[in-house]
Amino acid sequence: MAPATTSILTALSVCSQALAAAVEVSLAATTVSPVNSVANASYFVSEIQQLTDSVLRTLGSHQSLFNFGDANLSLPAVGTCKVYPGDAAWPSTSQWSVFNQALGGALIKTVPLAATCYPAWSEYYNQTACEEISDDWTVSYLHAADPASIMWPLFEGRSCLPTDIATSSNCTIGGYSSYAVNVSTVAQIQLAVNFARNQRLRLTVKNTGHDFNGKSTGAGALGIWTHNLKDIEVYDDYRLGDYRGPAVKLGAGVQAFEVYEKAHELGYTAVGGEGKTVGVAGGYVLGGGHSPMSSVYGLAADQVLALEVVLANGRFVTVTEQSNSDLFWALRGGGGGTYGIVTSLIARLHPKTPVTVSTFSFATSTNVTADTFWAGVDAYMKRFPANADAGTYAYFWIIKLGEESYEFLMNPYFAVNHTVAEFNALMAPWFAELDCLGIPYSPNTTYYDNFYEAWDAGFPLETVGSVTMMTGSRLIPRENFVNATLFHQTAAAFRSTVSAGYSLLAFNLKAELPAGYPASAANPAFRTTLMHAITSTSWYRNATNTEIKATMDTFTYDVLGEWRKTCPDSGAYMSEADIQEPDFQQAFYGDFYTRLYALKQRWDPAGLFYAPTAVGSEDWEVRSLDGLPDQNGRLCRV
The missing domain is CATH 3.30.465.10 (Uridine Diphospho-n-acetylenolpyruvylglucosamine Reductase; domain 3)
Known part of the structure; x- marks a missing residue:
């Protein structure tokens, strides 16, 4: 695969030898002792290279680009936008060059992965490379190893796609960051944070780009790419x-x-x-x-x-x-x-932890009606409390095959600290009900004496890269599986969802705070959940933006609305949720939001760090170019 990114070191004006020498001294002066008594652990090599006030003073007239923030920062005035490419205030070529010199050549100008497919990107156009990108587009390793690409390009704005899935003949940077810093030291992150804040740039942070809603992307942004901090x-x-x-x-x-x-x-x-x-x-x-x-x-x-x-x-x-x-x-x-x-x-x-892993399925057939199938599913969901309390974790699908035709896929059941015999004993009550219902199933069960081999065998590599679907989720609490009325309402909601053609992907787990562990800001809904339920919607490749938005709205308010009614006081897992989640503050943060927002004002009073549905994101809006809830547009204060 041809490289999709390039250093701008040679593309930008080279600074004076005096500046280069000053930066060399600066970088050398950032080395600190590896001893960190606060954490009682040594800094990594990447962390002993730090930016300090004494280093800044060596930069002379360029110091103002990289000064640390002061205590008087506040949110900008309503209507103020982050500086955007083409604006008069956008950093000059020489300023980008100074920045790159200070970084030691770590600044990367964004080139979308699929640029190899477009003749207009003549420097990168290569049909063989295009075919390789197209073949690997759904593989998460591809996007993780790029400084700007994300797993779900719908939320970047679909600005440059492989030609076999593209609906446009154009390839632009779109909602991807304009530049990214390939981080190898703390000093580089500090320089980037200070440069973005002082130049009023949008700032994004990307590790792998896994978040379902594209939080690590943003049009006109300076990106900080931490992917290569591998110690x-x-x-x-x-x-x-x-x-x-x-x-x-x-x-x-x-x-x-x-x-x-x-x-x-x-x-x-x-x-x-x-x-x-x-x-x-x-x-x-x-x-x-x-x-x-x-x-x-x-x-x-x-x-x-x-x-x-x-x-x-x-x-x-x-x-x-x-x-x-x-x-x-x-x-x-x-x-x-x-x-x-x-x-x-x-x-x-x-x-070291042993795990038993099992996969199996069952489906409607000439002998198993839809009602019987769902009775088998209900029998399983009634076991959620016992299964989670036994320390197990299950990942399963329920999909519609046709009219009144369904399939249940357990892929896999992950029975932590269980032998095969103990797993079979745990499953016995459910399997007995399936037997009584006349539902055939054939478990494929294997014992591993360690977590790693069980995990590696049990969970396939994730498929990513779709631009014709979006997902949404809900954390369903324990009460919904022990209260008969709520159970019937919940089971009916799931059947209605799947019957309407929306597949159900779900996890049976619990996530209680272990005794003796310090409290955290994790969504309080996690502490009572027994099911992380996910579904998705889709549209045709050639759907218009108006049609896509209408499909999204139906999904958000009608399909997922039925789920919310079953547990209105619960929430959803922010990293795998609907980007249009109503009242995201309550859904993703619960009662913690007020405290979290106050801390946001304390630690980031100017709103440098923005991500969709993150704490404080309601203070900003993205003026999307296509009318969809993506990051392809200016970021402005509201």
């Missing part, structure tokens, strides 16, 4: 506050498969996502993070013991429960792209 350090006996035990320090770019491999190698189990390429220390943990281990150990956010963070004022700080309790609380579950940029975090590790 991992394991501590067998980590001590901080009241914690004593094994822990792992993760760079912001470490993905689930990487930390799982490392933990397995050393005889531990880490808590991370079920998706292989999810960036664990990025928006996943910051948004809460459900996991195949959640029914045993809680959310990923609950595991965090310390974080290294670049704040909106450009300062680099260590955040722990002891050193900064409010920010420690907010960062763990209060949303990504909100309070600061995490460069690394330290999280608990757990003992």
Whole structure:
């Protein structure tokens, strides 16, 4: 595959030799001691390169570009927009060049992945490369390894797609960031934060781009790409506050498969996502993070013991429960792209854990009517409390095959700390009901003596890249499965959804805060949930923007509206939710929102960090170019 990005070092005007020399001195002067007593763990090599006031003074007349923020910042006036390409205030070529020099050549000018398919991008046009991009478009590794691309390009604005799925003959940068910094040091993040704030630029942060709503993209933005912060350090006996035990320090770019491999190698189990390429220390943990281990150990956010963070004022700080309790609380579950940029975090590790994995299915047939099929599904959902309380995690689908024709797919059942015999005993009551109903099923069940091999075998690589669908979700609380009236209402809502042609993808889990763990800002709805339910809608490839928006609205207010009625006081998981979620403050943050918003004003008073549905995002609007809820347009204060 041909490179989709290029350094602008040679494309921009080169600064004077004097400036280059000054920057060389600056970079050398940023080296600090690796000892960090606040976190009781050494800084990574990437973290000992820091920006300081003394370094800024070496930049002479260019210092104002990179000064730290002061205490008098506030939100801009209503109607004020972030500086946009083409504006008079957009940084000059020489300023971008100065910035790139200060970064050590780490600035990347965005070239969309699919630019290889378009002759107008003559420098990159290559039919062979285009075919490779098209073939890999739905593979998450492709988008994670690019500084601007996201997993769901619908929310960038579909501005440059492979020609086999494109509805336009044009390829533009669209809602992707205009530039990105390929981060390898904390100093580079600090420089980028200060440059964006001082130049009034929109700022985005991308790790992998997994968020369902494209939070890591934005038209005209300067992007900070943390994907290559891949350091991992394991501590067998980590001590901080009241914690004593094994822990792992993760760079912001470490993905689930990487930390799982490392933990397995050393005889531990880490808590991370079920998706292989999810960036664990990025928006996943910051948004809460459900996991195949959640029914045993809680959310990923609950595991965090310390974080290294670049704040909106450009300062680099260590955040722990002891050193900064409010920010420690907010960062763990209060949303990504909100309070600061995490460069690394330290999280608990757990003992080697056995898992039994099982897959099976059942469907309507000549002998199994639709009513019988749904009776089998209801029998399963009634077991949600017992199954989650046993520490298990299940990932299943219910899909419509045709008129009154359905299929249930368990893919997989992930029985943590269960032998095959114990799994069979747990399933026995449900399987007995399926037998009584005359529903055939054939479990394929395997025992693994460790989490890593079970996870690797049980969860396939995620499929991404669609521009003809959107998803929405709901956290369904325990009460809905133990209260008979609520259960019937909930079961009827799911049957209605699937019968109308919307597939149901769901997880049976619990995510209670473990005893003795510090409280976090994770959505309170997680603490009572037994089901994370997801569905989606779609449209034809050639649908107009007006038709797409109408489909979205029907989905948001009618389809998902029926789900909300079953549990109006619950919420949804922000990273896998409907971007149009009504009252997102309550849905994604619950009763914590008032406190979180106050902390936003304290730590980011000028609103440097913006992401759709993030805390404080209601203070801004994206003036979308296509009328859809995407990031392809100016970001302006409301």
